[in-house]
Amino acid sequence: MSYSYPRIGLLIDGEWIHDRDACLQVVNPSNEEILADVPKATAADLQRALAAADRARRIWRDTAPEARARVLRQASALLRERMDAFCQTISLELGKPLSDARYEVERACAIMEWDAGEAVRLYGRINPSAPGMLQLVLRQPIGPVAAFTPWNAPLSSPARKLSGALAAGCSVILKAAEETPGAACLYAQCLMDAGLPSGVLSLVFGDPNEISEALITSPVIRMVTFTGSVNVGKRLTQLAAAQMKPVLMELGGHAPVLVAEDADPVQVARMSAAAKVRMAGQICVSPTRFIVHERIYDAFLVAFAKAVGEVRVGDGFESGVQMGPVANPRRLAAAQALVEDARRRGARVLTGGHRLGEKGYFYAPTVIADVPREALVMSEEPFCPLALCVSVASLREGIDLANSVSVGLAGYAFTNSLSTAEQIGREIECGILSINHFGGPAPDMPFGGLKDSGFGREGGSESLESYTVTRMVSQKAFIA
Numbered sequence: 001m002s003y004s005y006p007r008i009g010l011l012i013d014g015e016w017i018h019d020r021d022a023c024l025q026v027v028n029p030s031n032e033e034i035l036a037d038v039p040k041a042t043a044a045d046l047q048r049a050l051a052a053a054d055r056a057r058r059i060w061r062d063t064a065p066e067a068r069a070r071v072l073r074q075a076s077a078l079l080r081e082r083m084d085a086f087c088q089t090i091s092l093e094l095g096k097p098l099s100d101a102r103y104e105v106e107r108a109c110a111i112m113e114w115d116a117g118e119a120v121r122l123y124g125r126i127n128p129s130a131p132g133m134l135q136l137v138l139r140q141p142i143g144p145v146a147a148f149t150p151w152n153a154p155l156s157s158p159a160r161k162l163s164g165a166l167a168a169g170c171s172v173i174l175k176a177a178e179e180t181p182g183a184a185c186l187y188a189q190c191l192m193d194a195g196l197p198s199g200v201l202s203l204v205f206g207d208p209n210e211i212s213e214a215l216i217t218s219p220v221i222r223m224v225t226f227t228g229s230v231n232v233g234k235r236l237t238q239l240a241a242a243q244m245k246p247v248l249m250e251l252g253g254h255a256p257v258l259v260a261e262d263a264d265p266v267q268v269a270r271m272s273a274a275a276k277v278r279m280a281g282q283i284c285v286s287p288t289r290f291i292v293h294e295r296i297y298d299a300f301l302v303a304f305a306k307a308v309g310e311v312r313v314g315d316g317f318e319s320g321v322q323m324g325p326v327a328n329p330r331r332l333a334a335a336q337a338l339v340e341d342a343r344r345r346g347a348r349v350l351t352g353g354h355r356l357g358e359k360g361y362f363y364a365p366t367v368i369a370d371v372p373r374e375a376l377v378m379s380e381e382p383f384c385p386l387a388l389c390v391s392v393a394s395l396r397e398g399i400d401l402a403n404s405v406s407v408g409l410a411g412y413a414f415t416n417s418l419s420t421a422e423q424i425g426r427e428i429e430c431g432i433l434s435i436n437h438f439g440g441p442a443p444d445m446p447f448g449g450l451k452d453s454g455f456g457r458e459g460g461s462e463s464l465e466s467y468t469v470t471r472m473v474s475q476k477a478f479i480a
């Protein structure tokens, strides 16, 4: 069966542009076939996108919040209508199993519907004052936003950023990932078809450094939002700081999973296997360091290696496949190098630890036991299906190990003890903690990290905060 992949274009001021040199070819990571060329925005294209965002800024700011919410809800309805096209596109460009792609589309819809509701709840306040004086606190759109999204969530990452910014009343220029541009193009078309005025959204691809430099240093752009690696996040933050522009940074993680001595090791191992292979481990909240109490460590390892070893890996279009390939040869090389380094330092590979097949970027889901603290993989985000297991003698040792990395995004813990759960909740340094499950935050909960994982929150009642400024207006009833 053949599946169709969208034509990739730049969307600037309501017009799709295709006739540009290619900056990259999109490759299907399951079979290495070329899917499309990605047009490279020129410097003049970026200037046009900036001019459009500047012009549309006032139009969208002054559009009633309920009308903005209607556009987002209508776009969400279109996503559901076009579900098959989205799922096929995501599976083609990223290799995700179709069921995971469907989850991503549904999550994008839920995020947009949440933000649509928040658009009409952007309350200011009236401060108490003497008669004849009105003191208003207003929350207004910050202005044009430059948004940068990565390849691992080709739809839900752009949806997260666009729906927050658009709900708040900002125009946006999105640079989505060149590696997975198809879902972003389909998504931009849904927003246009839902009635978003021309120029409020532009979508560009090209050289990431050139684009970030041109957008962030332009006086038109008032705020920068990025999801991706810590290194790039720090570079963009420095660039924005030099222009006195605020940022929202959703960066990497290295999530610990604390398994306390009172937890059921077999049950936790089975749940851990399913969570580890989600998105082939290429997600910032992926559970990575399994920190297990020594009394249940061996039982956990046996059950974990068995469950991970049984995961069905393959092309996302095959039925029953639980994990697809990694996204690109960079991730394959990273997996191989991190496993070799851990092996050299004395870690035991219990299952996986090698590439699968020669065509496509498949890497076997891997469990590594007794990983020394100094192994590179204990501090570098693997962003591939590697699970690292370590035993600890006490909860204290486990919490200290969990907190020993420079990032703090997601964390997980398993225990049947209320006091253990309470201590972990208080002491683990991460922005998102799930106890006794691997679910992440729904759209009504704030998502974001501590330390090098970035700052700002997406989702929750905080969702629109980054995209607004607070202003005060005081108004006397008469001129004294």
Ligand SMILES: NC(=O)c1ccc[n+]([C@@H]2O[C@H](COP(=O)([O-])OP(=O)(O)OC[C@H]3O[C@@H](n4cnc5c(N)ncnc54)[C@H](O)[C@@H]3O)[C@@H](O)[C@H]2O)c1
Residues within 6 Å of the ligand: 148, 149, 150, 151, 152, 176, 177, 178, 208, 209, 212, 227, 228, 229, 230, 231, 232, 236, 250, 251, 252, 253, 283, 284, 330, 381, 382, 383
């Ligand atoms: N937090 C996340 O969701 C996330 C997503 C993707 C990658 N990553 C991290 O990145 C690591 C490596 O992946 P990679 O090789 O794709 O990483 P990378 O840092 O090279 O790229 C990540 C994303 O940032 C974009 N990017 C790169 N330079 C940019 C710039 N100057 N301006 C704007 N955008 C820019 C890329 O186009 C890509 O979409 C992973 O190991 C992981 O740690 C994190």
Ligand SMILES: O=S(=O)(O)c1ccc(CO)cc1
Residues within 6 Å of the ligand: 107, 152, 153, 156, 157, 227, 283, 284, 285, 440
């Ligand atoms: O699938 S999700 O949990 O929504 C999710 C969260 C974060 C990111 C960014 O890495 C992608 C997908």
